[in-house]
Amino acid sequence: MKRITLWLLLAVLLAGTAAYALLGGRAREVTTATARIGEAVELVYATGFVEAEHPVSVAARLTAPVRQVMVDEGDRVRRGQPLILLDDEEQRHALQQAGAQRRVAMQDERRVVALFAKGWVTRAARDQAVAAADSARAAEESAAARLDQMAVRSGMDGIVLRRDVEPGDLAVPSRTLMTLGDPARIRITATIDERDVPRIHAGQAGLMSSDAWPGRVLRGHVREVTPGGDPEQRAFRARIVTDAPMTLPLGLTLEVNIVTRRVAQALLVPATAVYDGRVWVVRDGRVHSRAVRTGIVGSSDTQILAGLSRGDAVIAKPDDTLRENGRVRARR
Structure with missing residues (x-):
């Protein structure tokens, strides 16, 4: 009698287990999101x-040691303002020499022109003296221009963005000293x-x-x-x-x-809802895997081109434990 009762209890237990499996097991709780219409943005x-x-790179036109740096990073500068002073001793001597040669040439020019006016020298001599004086004046202007180049000036109104020079450095035309x-x-x-x-x-x-x-x-x-x-x-x-x-x-x-x-009018689901080209749709308390075709994939949302409709509930973060037609309890 006890053995028959035991067999009956075992049969009931097996039947209940089969019915539980047939009904899909215990419903698990999942978080769902609704497919919605919104703007999809690709970034x-x-x-x-x-x-x-x-940006303007500042460089010297001549090669010379840097004597003084007159501005620092962040300083506001004006066009033509001296930024860097180079050692100009050699250029000053050259300018003095050119000035002396110009004065001598101009004296010769005046004397020869006066003699030509009296007929005592030829026209060729006068032309030679005039040309020599013109050459001396040009040489002095050139020496003055080289002296002026020993002051490196700003070519624009702005600020000093970067300074890459210190007193004592050797400035060469190929080196950027500052950036404005x-x-x-x-x-x-x-x-x-x-x-x-x-x-x-x-x-x-x-x-x-x-x-x-x-x-x-x-x-x-x-x-x-x-x-x-x-x-x-x-x-x-x-x-x-x-x-x-x-x-x-x-x-x-x-x-x-x-x-x-x-x-503008894109069907969107959370980006985490799409895995390997599929989403899990929740309907009537059960889940169903559905293949989808995606468009713009953003950091938070993904555009669905085919496979879903507006209002479909999808599992926001599916995992590998989901099974087709499994029972779930949705939580939005």
Whole structure:
């Protein structure tokens, strides 16, 4: 009798287990999101920095030791203002010598011209004296110009962005001593990965941010993409200008997102809902795997081109434990 009862209990237990499995097991709780209509934005991420729109490199025209540096980084300068003084002792001596030769030549010119007027010298002698005086005057002007070049002057109104010279350094024409720029005329230079360059063109919107201003978004647009890239970095440079005039610290680094495409009425689901080209749709308390075709993939949302309809509930973060037709309890 006890054995028959035991068999009956075992049969009931097996039947209950089978029914539990048939019904799909215990419902697990999942977080769902609704497929919605919104704007899909495709972005290209880059890093950039603020620089003067027309930076000017300052170099000496002659080779000479640096005697004095008259400005420092951040100083405002005016066009024609002396920035660097070079050792000009040799040029001063040359100017004095040229002046003495000019005075002698002019005296000879006056004497020969007077003698020519009286008929005592030939026209050729007079012309030679006049030419010698003209040459002496030109030599003095040239010596004065070289002396003036010993003062390296600013070619623009702006500020000193960078100073790379100290007294005692040797200035040569090939060496940049300073860099000048106008802080009122700036641009952002962004480094673009060469894989993204085909999607970037002039006129596209740029959204920029910096840790210096948390939560602030600067808006601009691409003005140009440099035709030549850097083969070592495998990158190109995009020049971005702000939509509204603004003053930004030169050298400030920025995170740049360039908007390459917009779709106003796009079907969107969370980016985490799409895995390996499929989503899990929740319907009547059960889940079903569905293949989808995606469009713009953003950091938070993904555009669905086919496979879903507006209002479909999808699992926001599916995992490998989900099974087709499994029971779930949805939580939005």
